[in-house]
Amino acid sequence: MRDPLKHLQWERGALWLLDQRALPGRIVWIRARDAETVAGAIETLAVRGAPAIGIAAAYGVALAAREHGATSRTVGAAIRRLARTRPTGYNLFNALAQMEAAVASAHDLKSATLDAALRIHANDELDCDLMAAAGVTLFKRREGVLTYCNTGALATGGIGTALGVIKTAFAAKRITEVFACETRPVGQGARLTIWECVRAGVPVTLICDNMAASLMTGGKVDRVLVGADRIARNGDTSNKIGTLSLAMLARAYKIPFHVVAPTSTFDASLATGKQIKIEERAAEEITRATRGLERVRGYRVWNPAFDVTPGRLVTSFVTEQGIVRPPFTGRSLFNATAGSN
Amino acid sequence: MRDPLKHLQWERGALWLLDQRALPGRIVWIRARDAETVAGAIETLAVRGAPAIGIAAAYGVALAAREHGATSRTVGAAIRRLARTRPTGYNLFNALAQMEAAVASAHDLKSATLDAALRIHANDELDCDLMAAAGVTLFKRREGVLTYCNTGALATGGIGTALGVIKTAFAAKRITEVFACETRPVGQGARLTIWECVRAGVPVTLICDNMAASLMTGGKVDRVLVGADRIARNGDTSNKIGTLSLAMLARAYKIPFHVVAPTSTFDASLATGKQIKIEERAAEEITRATRGLERVRGYRVWNPAFDVTPGRLVTSFVTEQGIVRPPFTGRSLFNATAGSN
Numbered sequence A, B: 001m002r003d004p005l006k007h008l009q010w011e012r013g014a015l016w017l018l019d020q021r022a023l024p025g026r027i028v029w030i031r032a033r034d035a036e037t038v039a040g041a042i043e044t045l046a047v048r049g050a051p052a053i054g055i056a057a058a059y060g061v062a063l064a065a066r067e068h069g070a071t072s073r074t075v076g077a078a079i080r081r082l083a084r085t086r087p088t089g090y091n092l093f094n095a096l097a098q099m100e101a102a103v104a105s106a107h108d109l110k111s112a113t114l115d116a117a118l119r120i121h122a123n124d125e126l127d128c129d130l131m132a133a134a135g136v137t138l139f140k141r142r143e144g145v146l147t148y149c150n151t152g153a154l155a156t157g158g159i160g161t162a163l164g165v166i167k168t169a170f171a172a173k174r175i176t177e178v179f180a181c182e183t184r185p186v187g188q189g190a191r192l193t194i195w196e197c198v199r200a201g202v203p204v205t206l207i208c209d210n211m212a213a214s215l216m217t218g219g220k221v222d223r224v225l226v227g228a229d230r231i232a233r234n235g236d237t238s239n240k241i242g243t244l245s246l247a248m249l250a251r252a253y254k255i256p257f258h259v260v261a262p263t264s265t266f267d268a269s270l271a272t273g274k275q276i277k278i279e280e281r282a283a284e285e286i287t288r289a290t291r292g293l294e295r296v297r298g299y300r301v302w303n304p305a306f307d308v309t310p311g312r313l314v315t316s317f318v319t320e321q322g323i324v325r326p327p328f329t330g331r332s333l334f335n336a337t338a339g340s341n
Helices: A035-043 A050-064 A070-081 A089-104 A109-138 A162-171 A188-200 A209-217 A243-252 B034-045 B051-064 B073-084 B089-104 B109-138 B162-171 B188-200 B209-217 B243-250
Strands: A008-010 A014-018 A027-033 A142-147 A175-181 A202-206 A223-226 A236-240 A257-260 A306-309 A316-319 A322-324 B008-012 B013-017 B029-032 B143-147 B177-183 B204-206 B223-226 B238-239 B257-260 B306-309 B316-319 B322-324
Touching: A008 A050, A008 A109, A014 A050, A027 A035, A027 A050, A035 A050, A035 A070, A035 B209, A050 A070, A050 A089, A050 A109, A070 A109, A089 A109, A109 A162, A109 A257, A109 A316, A109 A322, A142 A162, A142 A209, A162 A175, A162 A188, A162 A223, A162 A236, A162 A257, A175 A188, A175 A209, A175 B089, A175 B238, A188 A202, A202 A209, A209 A243, A209 B209, A209 B243, A209 B306, A223 A243, A236 A243, A236 B209, A243 A257, A243 A306, A243 B209, A243 B243, A306 B209, B008 B051, B008 B109, B008 B306, B013 B034, B029 B034, B029 B051, B034 B051, B034 B073, B051 B073, B051 B089, B073 B089, B073 B109, B089 B109, B109 B162, B109 B204, B109 B257, B109 B316, B109 B322, B143 B209, B162 B177, B162 B188, B162 B223, B162 B257, B177 B209, B204 B209, B209 B243, B223 B243, B238 B243, B243 B257, B243 B306
Parallel strands: A142 A175, A142 A223, A175 A202, A223 A257, A257 A316, B143 B177, B143 B223, B177 B204, B223 B257, B257 B316
Antiparallel strands: A008 A014, A014 A027, A236 A306, A316 A322, B008 B013, B013 B029, B238 B306, B316 B322
């Protein structure tokens, strides 16, 4: 039995991916033997979460290098294919830039790309542990925490970003209760965060996204922790649609709001979040939840997958290098081989 | 063929209620011949919307007066039963107080209660037209409008509260586009507002509740119009869960935020919204949207049906008496036979 929390597993020339669309009801694995299968898994959200997408794409490149007659040209085409899967999260481009560098300097394409993918995965796992160690210091007493989307093991190569901090802080007796927003329309909160919290023994309460303000006015939320998909030099943070609303409410109610993300999510090329490309997804992702709506014609649907939270609304950023605040200019914060979108 | 927009119809000793749970896919009518059927329809959200609940309950009392062996005692018991259906919306208690007064002074229970119910219904229909006439004056130019939940014909005895204003302002060429929030967990926006706007030819775009902040930062929203379930003397307004979040965002982004409600929604007995009882509904109302969640055990769900928006966040209140602002102390604003919860 595979451990579903280790949702990306390289085994004998194949990548085993947990199909997150089947959670929490069923455990379904996808065995990917080529880059196209990985690209499809990313596009259809079988694998999601910015760091996890980067890792999966890296393995996708390693798979491309094992395909029959692979050359640096065919592997380069696979890299470009994987780069077209989703536009917003930065880790994807960061990982692919590292894979490109590995391909460029490779003596043996197969071993060089697999080594690079395994290193990206291992680095992310370590980053998660370091973020958890840094993040736990935020908690001065036992607190109620609100989180959003899924930022746990399922979103990363380790224990998670924001949810990794939360699981660690709960184990350290610094958290009384976690509140998880559903996260419409894909439901990563309701489907994945609830499932991960229950497995970890963390007491969790599910709410609809629109209930966060009431929860805050009721004094139940001492801190908000979220992940990120791409962070600009001024701290502007793109994350799952709905994050901006929580950040605005947290500011109004004077509740600390933290972004937890490895430096592989920080895009040194962006001065502000204005330049971040926001992915818009299919209307059906929203409408399929409403029975009978398929019979109604003549209305529109807007489905942006992400929003941008101004850096000024973020109390602090928890990274594997410690707790930081913008502007981000130091070399250390951008020490990864930065790729561009 | 009955007109589904006239969703409460008295006909030969029975109340025909449109079952709003079947919308937008199917048109299903419930023929109520006793007060208990009406009470059940209110509890299960077959009929919803504060003014509509008041009207339906009034007809329920009229049905109780027609039951075999009805006396003022049995009709009084029916009133108490109907009062227990839902705690938050004020129109229910306001309507039942009027029915109680009609019973107390009745020579003929049957005709007195039916007359009173028909009068409550007709008054609400007129109130809707007057609110629309007042509300349309808010629009100085063609605007994009955000609304929440369903506040149209389906929520009232006429054309609606906020959505009545919107339909009227669109006809007067003061609105370019309407944005409707899904309104989790019951989906009154996705199911009912989309359906009503499409029928009225009003261009409407569906968004998830968590997308409102992005829409506002994008400059698409010039005004927010919502309904109300109970309004205190200081303007504190209970309305569908999620309204508070929109009001906070509108304030932060300097977007006018209006509550549209007849004075039958204003509770003169309440100094502030702190005393408003917020109904909490079953967890299943939230969880049933997430396939597979029924297999997960060991998490909690919080499902408040309403929140309270501070009066200071409301730019103005649109009533059948015109556009008003708190504090509400005048006799005229509380001219209905006020009942108590």
